[in-house]
Amino acid sequence: MTQAAIPVQVHLFARYAELLGHERVDLQLAPGTTVGGVVSRLRAMPGGDRLPARLLVARNLEQVGDEATVSAGDEIALLPPMSGG
Amino acid sequence: MTQAAIPVQVHLFARYAELLGHERVDLQLAPGTTVGGVVSRLRAMPGGDRLPARLLVARNLEQVGDEATVSAGDEIALLPPMSGG
Amino acid sequence: MGFLTDAPIRLEALLREVEAPDRGAVATFLGVVRDHHQGRAVRDLEYTAYGPMAEAEGARIAGEAESRWPVRVAVRHRTGRLAVGDAAVAVAVAGAHRAEAFEACRYVIEELKRRVPIWKRERYADGTEAWVDPTAAGGVVPVEGRAR
Amino acid sequence: MGFLTDAPIRLEALLREVEAPDRGAVATFLGVVRDHHQGRAVRDLEYTAYGPMAEAEGARIAGEAESRWPVRVAVRHRTGRLAVGDAAVAVAVAGAHRAEAFEACRYVIEELKRRVPIWKRERYADGTEAWVDPTAAGGVVPVEGRAR
Numbered sequence: 001m002t003q004a005a006i007p008v009q010v011h012l013f014a015r016y017a018e019l020l021g022h023e024r025v026d027l028q029l030a031p032g033t034t035v036g037g038v039v040s041r042l043r044a045m046p047g048g049d050r051l052p053a054r055l056l057v058a059r060n061l062e063q064v065g066d067e068a069t070v071s072a073g074d075e076i077a078l079l080p081p082m083s084g085g
Numbered sequence: 086m087t088q089a090a091i092p093v094q095v096h097l098f099a100r101y102a103e104l105l106g107h108e109r110v111d112l113q114l115a116p117g118t119t120v121g122g123v124v125s126r127l128r129a130m131p132g133g134d135r136l137p138a139r140l141l142v143a144r145n146l147e148q149v150g151d152e153a154t155v156s157a158g159d160e161i162a163l164l165p166p167m168s169g170g
Numbered sequence: 171m172g173f174l175t176d177a178p179i180r181l182e183a184l185l186r187e188v189e190a191p192d193r194g195a196v197a198t199f200l201g202v203v204r205d206h207h208q209g210r211a212v213r214d215l216e217y218t219a220y221g222p223m224a225e226a227e228g229a230r231i232a233g234e235a236e237s238r239w240p241v242r243v244a245v246r247h248r249t250g251r252l253a254v255g256d257a258a259v260a261v262a263v264a265g266a267h268r269a270e271a272f273e274a275c276r277y278v279i280e281e282l283k284r285r286v287p288i289w290k291r292e293r294y295a296d297g298t299e300a301w302v303d304p305t306a307a308g309g310v311v312p313v314e315g316r317a318r
Numbered sequence: 319m320g321f322l323t324d325a326p327i328r329l330e331a332l333l334r335e336v337e338a339p340d341r342g343a344v345a346t347f348l349g350v351v352r353d354h355h356q357g358r359a360v361r362d363l364e365y366t367a368y369g370p371m372a373e374a375e376g377a378r379i380a381g382e383a384e385s386r387w388p389v390r391v392a393v394r395h396r397t398g399r400l401a402v403g404d405a406a407v408a409v410a411v412a413g414a415h416r417a418e419a420f421e422a423c424r425y426v427i428e429e430l431k432r433r434v435p436i437w438k439r440e441r442y443a444d445g446t447e448a449w450v451d452p453t454a455a456g457g458v459v460p461v462e463g464r465a466r
Contacts, residue, residue, distance in 0.1 A: 013368055014437035015449045015459055058435070061371040077368055077435070083450035084365065084372075084395055084436025085349050085407045085427060098220055099289035100301045100311055143287070146223040162220055162287070168302035169217065169224075169247055169288030170201050170259045170279060181346075182330065191353035191402050197423075198329075198346045199416065205339035254339050268347065268427060275345075276420055 003031045006072035010038060014080045019047045029070060035059060036066035038076055051078070088116045091157040095123060099165045104132045114155060120144060121151030123161055136163070173228030173286075174219055176250045184262035187244040193264035197271040199279045201259040203252050207302070208309050211295035217249045217258065220287035231281045235274040241265035245278055247288060321376030321434075322367055324398045332410035335392040341412035345419040347427045349407040351400050355450070356457050359443035365397045365406065368435035379429045383422040389413035393426055395436060 005028035017023045020042065027041060035057050042048045056079040059068055063079075070076065090113035102108045105127065112126055120142050127133045141164040144153055148164075155161065171187065181198060188196065205212055224247070232243040244262045252258055259282065263275040290302040291313065300310035319335065329346060336344065353360055372395070380391040392410045400406055407430065411423040438450040439461065448458035 011368065013435065014366060014439070015451070015461075018449075018462055058368070058371055061374045077371065079368065079435050080437055080449070081451045081453040082432065082435055083438040083452060084367070084434050085431040096220065098287065099218060099291070100303070100313075103301075103314055143220070143223055146226045162223065164220065164287050165289055165301070166303045166305040167284065167287055168290040168304060169219070169286050170283040181333070185329070185348070189350065189403070194350050194352035196346075196348040196350060198344075198348070199420070200333070200344040200346070201416070202337065202342050202344060202412075204342035204414070255337070264350075266352070268349070272347070272420065272424055279416060 005029060006031055006033075006070070008038065008070050008072070009075050010042065011075065011077040013077070016051065016078050016080050019050050020045055021047060033070050034066060035064055035068045035070060035076065038070060039066070039078070042078065055079075056081075090114060091116055091118075091155070093118075093123065093155050093157070094160050095127065096160065096162040098162070101136065101163045101165050104135050105130055106132055118155050119151060120149055120153045120155060120161065123155060124151065124163075127163065140164075141166075171244070171246070173225050173245060173247060174221060174249050175246055176248065179246050179248055179257040179260045181257070181260055181262065184244040184246060184260055185264075188242040188262050188264035190242070190264065193242065193266060195266065195268040195271040196262065196264045197268070197275040198263070199259075199261045199275050200257050201279070203254050203256050203258055205254045207292055210292075212254060213293045213295050213297075214251055214253050215290055215292045216251045217247070218289050218291070219247070219249050223287050227286045228282065231278055231285065234281070235263070235278050238277070239265060239270040239274040241270055241274045243274060243278055245282065247282070247286065249288070319392070319394070321373050321393060321395060322369060322397050323394055324396065327394050327396055327405040327408045329405070329408055329410065332392040332394060332408055333412075336390040336410050336412035338390070338412065341390065341414060343414065343416040343419040344410065344412045345416070345423040346411070347407075347409045347423050348405050349427070351402050351404050351406055353402045355440055358440075360402060361441045361443050361445075362399055362401050363438055363440045364399045365395070366437050366439070367395070367397050371435050375434045376430065379426055379433065382429070383411070383426050386425070387413060387418040387422040389418055389422045391422060391426055393430065395430070395434065397436070 010025045058077040095110045143162040265271045299313040413419045447461040
């Protein structure tokens with residue numbers, strides 16, 4: 001990386017936390033990394049190959065698409081299919 | 086009347102009780118009298134001319150039409166437009 | 171438990187009548203005395219009923235809902251004098267799924283208002299009174315006071 | 319009052335939050351833990367949430383309902399371990415008229431189930447556990463136990 005890496009927190013819940021063995025992962029990302037790029041990093045982790053093909057992702061408490069970019073200090077979350085109520 | 090008159094109770098509620106000045110009227114009716122006939126008797130009472138043209142009537146706790154006949158001991162009720170709930 | 175009551179309605183009591191371990195969805199409706207009607211300030215009101223027929227019709231409506239949907243229904247209507255904020259009517263419906271609980275709850279309150287012989291007499295802030303009558307122009311007919 | 323709570327939900331508390339003298343119609347929905355799911359006997363279950371997002375999304379949904387209908391909404395979801403019969407979610411909606419109270423109540427519970435990040439983990443009578451997943455075949459995915 002030519003520019004300074006940006007720190008991003010990724011939260012994992014329920015079955016996804018179980019698959020990856022963590023409830024939180026701290027990543028250092030290249031500037032301009034997208035949500036899709038974050039997901040790729042997680043898929044490369046142990047257990048990450050079992051994440052489903054389609055994932056819901058939130059950035060700073062709102063759902064966003066794969067193309068959304070990530071900034072320093074953003075809070076990213078991978079959301080399993082919701083089952084509240 | 087050639088046959089014995091049959092006794093019938095008529096209950097009046099809310100505004101209809103107010104119009105006729107009674108909550109209950111005991112009538113002696115000719116056998117074969119219909120609900121429509123009962124209503125005519127009530128219309129002939131003081132205040133009865135102010136009953137509306139269309140009336141809901143119950144016989145023994147179920148709504149019936151004007152053509153229903155009345156038997157000894159029947160309980161007839163004139164029902165103003167309902168306003169429960 | 172009967173349909174008519176002259177005591178305050180407690181929704182919790184109705185919930186207890188319908189709840190069961192296989193019923194995960196509970197829909198309720200509560201009709202509460204409002205402080206205004208047709209633009210007039212309501213002081214309080216009085217419900218009278220044709221008791222035996224109201225009980226019969228209330229039971230019929232609950233039975234219809236329970237045969238149309240796989241639910242359990244509790245329904246109660248208060249009579250006598252009520253103040254603003256008092257519950258006049260309560261419906262509780264429990265079933266396995268929420269769609270049927272909502273639909274049955276709505277059915278019961280709609281049919282109740284249409285078919286159950288209960289009448290509302292409102293007293294306004296200025297002391298005048300009127301019979302509520304959904305078929306009348308303006309929704310009410312003034313009380314003339316020949317009988318209660 | 320917050321959307322998430324780890325204490326038992328009391329419907330009466332939600333009713334008090336929405337009631338007002340000009341709101342005569344109150345519709346509520348209560349989601350209660352059932353004793354069976356997909357044919358299996360449920361012993362108990364655990365709800366976990368993405369807390370800050372669940373709070374934000376719960377408030378958004380209530381706000382949407384209040385801007386779409388002239389109503390006031392209270393909504394609460396429980397987290398932690400729940401037993402059969404415990405209330406998991408409660409919605410209370412008060413308005414001047416019943417149609418809008420019912421519609422808004424239904425809207426809130428449907429959107430909540432679809433959008434609020436909360437997850438249910440069931441424990442069955444035989445001691446096994448599963449994540450509830452409406453998108454999975456059979457509606458659940460067995461817990462493998464690498465993390466809680």
